[in-house]
Structure formats: C-alpha cells, structure tokens
Amino acid sequence: MAKTALHRPSGLGLDSAPLLTSLAELLRAWLPRQRWFAGKGRPVTDLTLVSSTELYPGCLHLLVRTEHLDPPSHGGPGTPPPDDCYQLLLGVGDVLPPRLTHAFIGRPDTGPLADMVVYDALHDPKAAGKLLECLRRPGTAGPLRFERDTRVAVPAGLAPRLLETEQSNSSLVYGDSFILKIFRRVQPGINPDLEVPWALSRQGCTRVPAPAAWFRTSRPQEATLGVLQPYLREAADGWTLALESLAAGRGFTDEAYELGRATAEVHLALASAFPLDMPSPRQNIRLAAAMSERLDAAVRSVSELQPYARGLRSAFEALAALDTAIRPAQRIHGDLHLGQVLRAGRQWSVIDFEGEPARPLAERRRVQSPVRDVAGMLRSFDYAARSRRPWRPEWAQSCRETFCAGYAAEARWDPREEPELLRAYETDRAVYEVLYEARHRPDWLPVPMAAVRRLAERC
Template identity: 90%
Template sequence: MAKTALHRPNGLGSAPLLASLAELLRAWLPRQRWFAGKGRPVTDLSLVSTTELYPGCLHLLVRTEHSGPPAHSGPGAPPPDDCYQLLLGVRDALPPRLTHAAIGRASKGPLTNLIVYDALHDPRAARLLLERLRRPGTTGPLRFERDKRVAVPAGLAPRLLDAEQSNSSLVYGDSFILKIFRRVQPGINPDLEVPWALARQGCTRVPAPAAWFRTSRPQEATLGVLQPFLREAADGWTLALESLSSGRGFTDEAYELGRATAEVHVALAAAFPVDAPSPPQNRRLASAMSERLDAAARAVPELRPYASGLRTAFDALAALDTAVRPAQRIHGDLHLGQVLRAGQQWSVIDFEGEPARPLAERRRLQSPVRDVAGMLRSFDYAARSRHPWRPEWAERCREAYCAGYAAEAQWDPREEPELLRAYETDRAVYEVLYEARHRPDWLPVPMAAVGRLAERCSRTLTPPAPNPSRGG
C-alpha cells in the first residue's frame, strides 16, 4: 500500500479519515447481515475511535445515524443510532483471495485511490488479532487480556466462518473460536460475563473464555471473546433436522438437552443473585408481554386477528395470586442453534442474548422458564421446516426435554402452566416480528404457532395440571 496515507501525523485524524470512508461505508454497512438499521438510510457517520493495529490495518468503532422509521417498528426495533466494530484493511490493490472482501476504492481524503476491505477476511489481520490476545497489553484504547491458565499456541491458521449471524467469528486451527461483536454497547457483554462466571462454578457445559479484548473509549465495552472451538460438535438444529429427515426419534437427545439446560440454570443461580418471586412480578411480567404483543401487532398486520386470543395467556399469568419461579440470570435466547453436541455431551453457547436488545435488558434477571419456552418453540420450528409437518415429533421432544430438565433441576416447568404458556406465547410473538423483518418466507412458521396458541388460549385460561398447553 502507499505508505504516505497512514503515516502522516494527521493520517488517522477522524475528519480526514472519515472523508475517505464515509461514502464507502454508507453503501457497504446496510448490506451486512449484522447491520441493525435495515430499511433505513444511513444519514450520518462518525468515528468513535480509530486504532492502527499495523500499517494498512485499522480498528474502528463507527457510529451510524438513520432517517425514517424501521421497516417494522415494535419491540426490539433498532435505535436511531448504533455503534459498530470494524477491522479495515487498506491496499493499493487486492490479491485475488481478497477481492470478495472489497468495500471500495476511496476517492477522497488520505486514502484516495486506495482500496478499503474487510480485514477479517485477511489471514494476516486474523493472525495478528490472535497474537495480541496471546500477549496481553494495550494498543490505544484497546486492551487485550487472557486467562493465563489456558495455553493458546502461536501460529494457528485462521478461517472466517461464513454463516449468517449477528457477529463475526474466526476459527483458529480448529482449536479456538474468536467471536467479534459487531454491534458494540457500553458494559461487559454477557457472552464474556456469563461463561466466565460459570467456569468459576465448575460448570463444564459452557466453553470457558480463554482471552478477550475490550475498549476504554468512549466507555468500557467488550469487543471480542476467544473460547475453545468444539470441532467435533454438531449444533442442535442440524441434529434435529437430520432426525426429522431420517424418521428416527430425537427424544433421548431432547431429554439430555433438558438436563444440560437445567445444569446451566442451577450454576447460574449459584453464580449470580436471585430475585425472590412475588405476585406483583407476575402482573409486571404479563404487562410487558402484553405491550410487546400490541407493538408487534401494529408492525405485522397478519398478527392482529389473533391478538385478543393470545392476550388471554398474559391475563392468566397476571391473575395468579401465588409466586412463580424466582428470577435469575439465564441464557436469554435459547434455541437449537445455541447448543452443540459432541458424543453424548451437550454444550450451551452464545450467551449474548438478543443483540437487538439493550445490554442492560439482556443482563436482567428473568425466569428460567423463558429459556425452556425458547427451546420448546425451537422443536416446533424444526418440525415445521419439514413437509409434511410432524407435530408428534415436536410433542415428544418437548415432553422429553421437560422431563430431563425436571430430573436435574428438581422442579418441572410443566408444573407452572400459566408461566410456561405465557412465555411460549411471548416467544411466538417475537418470532413473528423477527421473521417479518428479516426472513418473510419463514413467517408462516411462527404464524402457525400463533394460530394454535390463540385458539387454545381463548378456549381455556388454565389447562389441566400438570400438562400445559402444547402450542409451540
């Protein structure tokens, strides 16, 4: 690359650098899977921090502002501005292996006539990140840290995972995986906080952090976490679809998955504070669910005919005059894609929660039944994704999962039917909103569940114990 661009004293100044990057990033950012402001033009860009990792490689925190309402408003709608983490390379010309990572050629500012590209695709930049994590220290506002008890070898070959997700992940030598958080919010990310706390509890269901990095500018925020990579593992979604395709059962796996979920919940309750339950909490929880339903119904017209039926599930929860399950730290976004199975062992990953939610909300104490409901909905998703639909497969999985959970936790989620049904309904409403925004072709899957849940919720407020409504 041209050495003059980034080596002048003002080469990394925000205003000159932004002159080179603004036009390119306005066009490139909205095309990325992890970009939250879908459907809204980027009206303004600002550089929160700029750090030169080595000549030709920049670490940036970029703040975006948007105009106009999102394509779908409602719970979890993206804020009017957001902060993203970028690793950008700059070269005179790209070798063939990096042409797919090109962002564009700068036409103004200090990078004029140079090509800007996503450096996470560049093995040199990826190896540098690992080396910085291996040797803790500070570079500008960036601080690299690690667990000194974990040996991370040098020279591990990197590869960028190409799966669509809300972050970016680099695998090193099939030994470690570095998750790089694209959306950055102030505070410690749960995907570092929770696995670290579980490791101290001796819980082996969650890969423990080996290293991480964060920024101090403008506020403390987690930027990435390095964990062991379970190379022989398959995710639960893939295993469930294989079961459906082959016609074999999945109940043994579901039972063991229930036990694994309960084991994690028990460890979380020991690692973090627990909030004693009370009837007023039932009403507050039901009110929040009802508000999310109202907002989703405004955003997705297909949901409106079912709103009154769905609302009865929340009314039943609010009417309870007895305390329900204590609130604690949970996973927050548990489904078959968030669990891995190697041999007979299930592991739970991705404790970040729903990235669209504020960080404080994702760290809030909640009922473990929320996680259970998320997994039960995921069984239904898997069954719905194959034709013909096999509701009996999902039914057997949910019964086995709850039985496994009860065996480990010493309480059965099916014994709190109002709470379980309310959380399943709330999850289905979230799914409708998510699919309407991101994957319209998938909208019929949660809408089918909404139809069943609305009908059953309208038919009875309190199903016979101990079997809850099986709408999910």
C-alpha cells in the same frame, strides 16, 4: 496481568475528520449490505468515527456510529434504535490480493486514503493472525485492551478462517482449536457472552466453553469487543442434528431428554454464580404488562397478528391473575434454541450467551425466569418440525415432553407445573418470532403464525 503497548505506526492519518472523509461514502453503501447490520431498510444518514486504531501498517480497527432514518413501522420488540455503533477491521493498501477480492469495499476518492484499496480485513489471514497475537500477549493499542486467562495456553501461529454462517456477529476459527467471536454491534458494558461463561467456569460448569481471552475498548465507554473460547470441532449444533433426525424419520427424544438435563444444569450453575431476585405476585403483573406491550407493538407492525391478539393477550392476563409468587428470577441464557447448543458424543454444550442482540445490553443482563429459556427451546423444536414437509407435529410434541422431563430430572422441578408462566413465555416468544420473520424472512412467517393460532385458541 502484564500489559505492553503495541506498536502504532503513523502514515494513514488517524484523525477522525480526515479519515471519515475517505470512508464515509464507502461505508454508507457497504454497511447496509452486511448480514450483521441491524438497520435493514433504513438508509444511513450520518456517520461518526468513535475511535480508530492502527494495529499494524495498513490495518485499521474502527468503531463507527451510524445514524438512520426513522424505522418504517411503529416499532416493537427488536426495533433497532436510531443509531448504532459497529466494530470494523479494515485493510488498506495500494493493491488488493486476488484472494481478497470478495472482501473489497471500495477506493476512496478523497482524504488520506484517496485512491487506496479498502477491504474487510477479517478475511485477511494477516489481520486475523494479528488479533490472535494481541490476545496471546495482553496489552493495549490506543483504547483497545487485550486480556486473557493466564491459565489457558493459546499456541502461536494457528491458521485462521472466517466462518461464513454468522449473522449478528463475525467469528474466526484458529486451527480448529479456538474461536474468536467479534461483536459487530457494540454496546456499553460487559457483554453477557463474556460475563456468563467466565462466571460459570468459576462454578466448575463444564457445559459452557470458558473464555480463554477477550478484548474491549475504553472509549467512549467500556465495552466488550470480542471473546476467544475453545472451538468444539467435533460437535454438531442441535438444529443440524434435529433436521437430520427428521430427514431420516428418526425420533429425537433421547437427545431432547439429555438437552433438558444440560439446560437445567446450566440454570443451576447460573443460580449459584449470580444473585437471585425473589419474586412477588406484583412482579407477575409487571411481566405480563411488558409482554402485552410487546404484543400491541407487534400487532401494529404485522397485520396477520390482529385476528389472534385477544387470544394471545389472554395468556398474559392469566399470568397477571396469579396470586402466588413465581419461581425466583435469575441470570439465564436469554435466546436459547437448537442453534445455540452443540453435541459431541452424548455431551451437550450451551454457547452464545449474548442474548437477543436486538435488545439493549442492560435488558439482556437482567435476571429473568428460567422458564423463558425453556419456552425458547420448545419453540425451536416446533421450528425444526415445520421446516420439513410433511409437518410432523408428533415429533415436536415428543421432543417438548422429553425435554421438560429431562429438565425436571436435573432441576427437581418441572416447568410444566407452572403452565401459566410457560404459556405466557411461549406466547411472547412466538410474537417475537412473527415480528422477526415479517421483517427478515417473510417465507418463514407461517411457522410462528401456526404457533400463534395454537396459543390463541387456548384462551
């Protein structure tokens, strides 16, 4: 793959110390207001400029490390670390065009950017277009490395638009043909959202859009920064389709059955693409112990869990007591729910293999039981059913059963035949949901708490 150096003009002062002098105060105020910022409720105490690259005059690519005050709780699943590294694309100029007023960050008082306008350049079509050109013509820009699959043609001049619905990342759609996911929170190593779809495409799996191009950094360590994939413009996500079904009073069993088949098909391809880990009863004990630790931490953070802790823990104790080995561990999706699947016609596709962004990258790349993905989807059906009033438990239950039936038809094994493992994973997921909703969406807390009560009563 040929590589060329991109032009890097001077003039903005890319030395870390002077540049940070200009940006530190602005970023301390701006970062916590962004939806993808992981350290909600914890003020930024310090900033470090990890790398800075000028993609063209007035467009800076930055990796910025933030340090925070200690979290206000006892920690638990999904607790952000005391520091994070974020990817930023900043525009700098004398005047901000009116069409970019919503992207305004501020005007530095000191340093090389004093009195200049600083804005989020992902909203700028020129900057977004430059990223596409870098991906179309692989090369380097400082520590940045742009690469692509040479078998895929990516046309020039595709009009970009920034999706406004992203939370943990940002996505640019180019001409309704490609979508570029930009990982805002950067961790060392290859991101599963590049690694897994690339491997599945080599297996001939058509359920997952294959990467067309990607970019990464070599400083301070190798890390994936973004992935370009085909954009399925005619598809609707599973969450939207489920809510439409509920609103119209329709069932969702046909869709759930086909979704189960699609999930099993992806799991089978993953089992062929990556090494398996043959299980042992001792692994049951270790898995149950990790789930119990997460429950203990969540109970310390969310008092509403306390009355149900004993019943929930019984699910993990039942798993630990199994004297037979469970199904082999393998690479999985890791955060499967209705928002991570798309349907066009009768074809389901699975997207977003990043896993739970709050968890360490090494953990997200670890082999796990495919039952974890099944449990995540079962919880998602329950979320959809409870998002509308009156609650329709029979809708969720029928979806759960037909999803598992579709999965079994494709995989030749039924997750319901491993009830201890399925209950343990569903309980672990519900505990995670309680902690997430308590921190980020308190109005939604009754949804996972209803599952907590149901799961605790099964002891």
